[in-house]
Amino acid sequence: MQSTQGFSDLASILSNLILNTDSYKASHFLQYPPDASAMFSYIESRGGRYEHTLFFGLQMLLKEYLCRPVTAAMIEQARAFFSAHGEPFNEAGWRYVVEQYGGYLPVRIRAVPEGSLVPTHNVLVTVECDDPQVFWLASYVETMLMRVWYPITVATQSWHLRQTIRAYLLKSSDDLSQLPFKLHDFGARGVSSAESAAIGGAAHLVSFMGSDTVLGVVAANHFYHDSMAAFSVPAAEHSTITSWGRERETDAYRNMIERFGKPGAIVSVVSDSYDLFAALNAWGTELKQAVLDSGGTLVIRPDSGDPCTIVLHTLRALEASFGSQTNSKGRRVLNQVRVIQGDGVNPDSIAAILAAMDEAGFAADNIVFGMGGALLQQINRDTQRFAMKCSAIRLGDAWHEVSKDPVTDHGKRSMKGRLTLLRHRCTGEYRTVTLPIVWDEHTVAGEWDEALATVFDTGRLLVDTSLAEIRGRAYANEV
Template sequence: MNHLDNLVLNTDSYKASHWLQYPPRTDGTFFYVESRGGVYESTVFFGLQAILKAWLSRPVSHKDIDEARDFFAGHGEPFNEAGWRHIVDAHQGRLPLRIRAVAEGSVVPTHQALVTIESTDPQTYWLPSYLETLLLRLWYPVTVATISWQVRRTIAHYLDRTSDDAAGQLPFKLHDFGARGVSSAESAGLGGMAHLVNFMGTDTVSGVLYARAYYGEPMAGYSIPAAEHSTITSWGKDHEVDAYRNMLRHFAKPGGIVAVVSDSYDIYAAIREYWGKTLRDEVIASGATVVIRPDSGDPVEVVHTCLTLLDEAFGSTINGKGYKVLNHVRVIQGDGINPESIRAILERIVGAGFAADNLAFGMGGALLQKLTRDTQKFALKCSAARIDGRWVDVYKDPVTDAGKTSKRGRMTLLRHREYGSYRTVPLPDGVVELDPSTIEAGWEEALATVWENGELVREFSFADVRARAART
C-alpha cells in the first residue's frame, strides 16, 4: 500500500494530539457540518458519498498504524496508537462512526446542519474530530455543484424568456472547461462530477469517471469534436480557411455539432470572409451545426458582435417568442466566463433580439478552481460531548466574530413537506433519529444515516441526485 492512501495519515498534524485534550471521562463526541453563509443563500449538497467510498470503505490495518506511528514520531506529534489498534482489533479496522446527512442533490439554505458525525464506541470518542480534515473537504464538491446550479438558474431564466425549447437545451448550455485549471486530478474528478449534477456537457473526463465509480452513472456527460488554437494555427495564417475546411470535412456530419475556435488572428474577419463567404455553402450542405468559438476580448461585446455577423452571413428565423435563432451556426464563449459575465452576456444578446438558443458557455477556472472553503463559509464543529455519562453542549461564540458562533447540542434537520423549507432542531439524548410521531405536523426528518460502523447504509444514484437538484 502507498502511504498516500493511508487513512490514518489523512489528517492535520495537530489532530494527532487531540485525543489527549478532551476532558477526563469523555466517551462520546458529536460534530456537524454547515455552510455559515457565503456568496449564495443555499447550497447543493453533493459529494459525501464519493469521499466515504474513496476513503472509509477500506478497513484500517495494523500496517497503516505502524506507518502512522513512525511518521508522527519523527514529525513531532504524539499518536494514539492504542486507540487505533483498538479499532483494528475490536472493529476489524472499520471505523466506529455514525454519519447522517441530507439526501445528495438537496438544495438547503445556509446555516443548517447538512451532516452529523458521532462516535459509536466510547473508546473512540476522538475519532470524529480526527476525520474533520477529510470529511470537511466535501465543501469543494458542494460549492462547485452550487455555483453550477446557480448558473443553471440564470441560463434557464433567459431560455424561458426567449426559447421555444428551453428544457431540451438547458442541460448542454454550460460546458466544463476546467480540467487543466484545477490543482489536482482529484479536484478535476470531484469538481467535474459536481458540475454534472446540473448539466451534461463536459470536457473533464475525470468528472465522468468519478460519477461512474462513486454513483454508478455509466456516462454522466458528453462532448463534441472541437478545435484548439494549435490545430488551427499549425496551418499558418495564410491557410486559416483550410484549417476550418479540414474541420468541416472531418466532423461536420448531418445532425452533428462541431466547434471551431476562430479568433487566432481576426475573429470578425474569420466570420465575415471565411465562414460567411468562402465556407458558407459547405457549412449549409454539411447538415451540421457549426459552433464558432471566440476566445479573446471583452466577452459581452465580442459575443454580441459575433452573433450579429453570423446573422448577416447565415440568416436567422424568428421563434415563437419573437427572438432570432441563427440558421446552421451557434456561438460558444469560454473565455472570461463566470456567473456574473454569463448574466451580462445573456442580457446583452437578449436585449439585441437574439434568443438564448444561439449561445452556450464553457467555464473553467471560475467553475472548478476560483472558489475556497470560505465561498460558502463551510465549517465542521463539535456541538456535544458525553462526559461522565451525560451529554453537554459544546460551542464557540467569539466576541470578535458573531458569524463564527457555532450550534449547540446533538441535532438533526427537518424539512417541510409542502414548502421545502428547512430547520435544524435538537435531538434528544440517546436518540439516533426522531420518531415521526413526535415531529410537528407538516415536517419530516431530512437527515438519514448514510454510514455506520464501516458500512455505507444509504446510497444515491446519480440520477437521484440530478432529479433532486432539478426540482428546486
C-alpha cells in the first residue's frame, strides 16, 4: 500500500504562513531603504467586467491563516526550504515575531464591511506594519491576502446575476420570494481544488441560497456563523437514468417520482440522456398522472443543445401537457412543472434565455439556472483587475508616499499615501482619501463617515461578521 506520509507533509507545508508567499518575497527585507521603519499597503479593484465589486471573503482568509501563530517549527521548515531554493531567509525577523508577539504577525488590517458594494478604483483593504524590526510584513502577506480577489469576484458576479434575474422577476412574476433559489451552484467539480470549492461556493451564497457545492455551504456555515447557508433537492444525474437502460428509461423517471415526489417537494430529473423530445412526450403522457398525484413539483433538466432554443422547446412541450396559468403581469406560469438549465450557463446566456422567455410570454417563475465552471472557475484576478500595492513607507520618523505609474500602461497606476475610504451619509457615495483626512469643499466634515474598520490586529480578529449581516448589506444595494 502506498504511504500517505507525503500528503501529511504537504498539509504541514500549506499551513506554514511563512511559505504562503512568493519566492522573491523572502529576499525583500534586504531591498528596502535601510532607515525604513513602517509600511502601508492597500488592495483595490482597478476596474474590470463590473463597475462595482461586492466585498466578501477576507474573514475566511484571516481566520484560516493569520489567526494562527507562526511557530519555531515553521521557521525551521521555511529556513530549510529557502536555503535550498536559492533565496535568503530572514530567520532573525521571524524569530522576533515568535518571541515578541507569540508568533502572531504585528500587522493591522482595515477593510470595508463584507457585503458592501463599492465602485472600482477604491481602496477595499489596507495593511500596515509599524514595527521597525519587521515592517516588511505588510508586503510579505500580499500573496496570501491578494487571493481575496477570488471570493470578491465570485460574489460580485453572483450579485450582478441576481440583479439580472430580479429584473425579470419584477417584470414577469408575482413572486419575488423565489429569487434566492434562482441560480444554483453546480461548480464543485469544475474548480481547481477543494479550497476553491469552499471559498468560491461560500461567496456565491451571499446572493443565493441554492447550492450543490457542499464545501461552499460548509465554509459559509463555519466562517460566517450560519446554521445552514444553502439548500438542495433530490436530483437525477445521467448515471441514475442510464443505469436502467434505454428500454427502461420511463421506469427510471417513474422511480424518481415514487421515491421523491410528495406534496410540497421538488424533484429534478435530467431528461436528455437519449432523446429529450421523446422524454418530454413521456412526461406529458404516461407519467403525467404520477406527477400530478405526487403533489410535488417536477423540474426537468435538458442538458444539451442550444440553451435558448432548448429551454423554449421544453417550456412549450410541458405547457402543452400540464397547462399554465396567466399571472397579474400577463405572463404564463406552468402547472406543477419547471425547467432547470444547467448546460452552457453564463452571464450572457442567462440574460438571453430570460429575454427569450419573456418575449414568448413565459414568466421567469418557470426556470431555475444551474451554473458550474462559469460561476467558480471562469474568472481570474484580472476579471476585476485586482492589485495590492505599497502606497506609503516610513523612513525614520517620517511617512513618504509611494506609487507606480508605468509609462507603458497608465491603467496600472497605483494610489499613494496612507489611504482610507469614506462613505457619504446621505448618498452612499464612496471616496478614497489619504490620511490624515483633509476636509474641504469636496469632502465636508460631518457628511462623510469612515467606511473602513480595523478587522485584524496582531493575531486578533476584531470583526466577526455573520452571513446574515453580509446578505443584509448586499441586498440593501438592490435597485
